[in-house]
Amino acid sequence: MLEKVDDKAQSQPTDNATKPSATADNSGNEAQDRTDLANAFRLAEAFGFHEGICNHFSVKLDCAEERYLINPYGVHWSEMTGDKLLLIDGDGNVLSGEGMVEDSAKFIHIGGHRANVRHKALLHTHMPYATALTMVEGGKLEMTHQTAVKFHGRTEYQQNFGGLALSSEEGERLAKTAQDKQHIDITFLANHGIVVGGASVALAFDDLYYLERACRQQLFAMQTGLPLKFLPDDIVALTKEQIERDAVQFADEHFTALSRVIENNPGHRFNL
Ligand SMILES: [Zn+2]
Numbered sequence: 001m002l003e004k005v006d007d008k009a010q011s012q013p014t015d016n017a018t019k020p021s022a023t024a025d026n027s028g029n030e031a032q033d034r035t036d037l038a039n040a041f042r043l044a045e046a047f048g049f050h051e052g053i054c055n056h057f058s059v060k061l062d063c064a065e066e067r068y069l070i071n072p073y074g075v076h077w078s079e080m081t082g083d084k085l086l087l088i089d090g091d092g093n094v095l096s097g098e099g100m101v102e103d104s105a106k107f108i109h110i111g112g113h114r115a116n117v118r119h120k121a122l123l124h125t126h127m128p129y130a131t132a133l134t135m136v137e138g139g140k141l142e143m144t145h146q147t148a149v150k151f152h153g154r155t156e157y158q159q160n161f162g163g164l165a166l167s168s169e170e171g172e173r174l175a176k177t178a179q180d181k182q183h184i185d186i187t188f189l190a191n192h193g194i195v196v197g198g199a200s201v202a203l204a205f206d207d208l209y210y211l212e213r214a215c216r217q218q219l220f221a222m223q224t225g226l227p228l229k230f231l232p233d234d235i236v237a238l239t240k241e242q243i244e245r246d247a248v249q250f251a252d253e254h255f256t257a258l259s260r261v262i263e264n265n266p267g268h269r270f271n272l
Pocket of ligand 1: 055124125126192193
């Protein structure tokens with residue numbers, strides 16, 4: 001059941017959702033970051049990307065100190081509002097907000113943000129179709145559809161699952177990958193799930209949405225039992241260039257539209 005929400009954005013529906021800060025220069029402020037991140041949580045739940053009260057999204061604030069917004073343990077994504085997000089420091093200490101941060105959230109997110117300064121937003125889910133690809137031998141996103149091409153050259157596959165990420169080990173592995181490969185925005189974690197990083201919540205959520213769609217399309221194709229039909233390299237390169245040309249504006253418009261729907265109709269259910 002959706003709890004009564006009390007943040008301004010939800011209690012006063014408007015025709016135009018607050019414009020998210022989908023800019024590559026990380027401009028913005030904490031209030032906007034809180035609105036964007038809370039919307040991302042509610043949208044992710046409405047799309048079915050969540051898993052119980054697990055998983056976490058975070059945003060690095062644009063300030064001199066190391067500060068992050070992250071979800072408190074035990075709050076369902078459908079009831080997330082800007083004021084429920086925790087403000088934490090670089091050691092994972094809660095500076096404001098009620099609740100605690102899951103250890104795995106600290107390990108994955110703080111390490112990840114530090115390792116790649118481009119990643120203002122980090123989204124970690126076990127969303128079904130992307131996760132399914134982490135559960136089969138050789139599972140990877142193949143260049144067999146234009147949606148998959150969006151992720152060409154930006155995707156990494158971690159092959160080892162070492163148990164629940166309750167130690168800092170997985171966080172350290174992720175951070176090492178992020179540090180060594182600054183172009184990577186999407187990481188598939190074997191037998192586990194995915195992490196998406198972006199220069200804004202809008203960019204990261206746009207990737208999250210299309211990643212799940214791309215994985216679903218591929219899995220449907222694989223279910224036919226017929227061989228996949230791969231795109232030629234030159235077409236992949238051309239399509240990638242076409243997609244990247246308007247990527248920031250597209251993500252901004254997409255996230256604005258989605259935010260408008262979820263703010264005006266908090267109970268709206270989306271089809272993937
Ligand atoms: Zn996880």
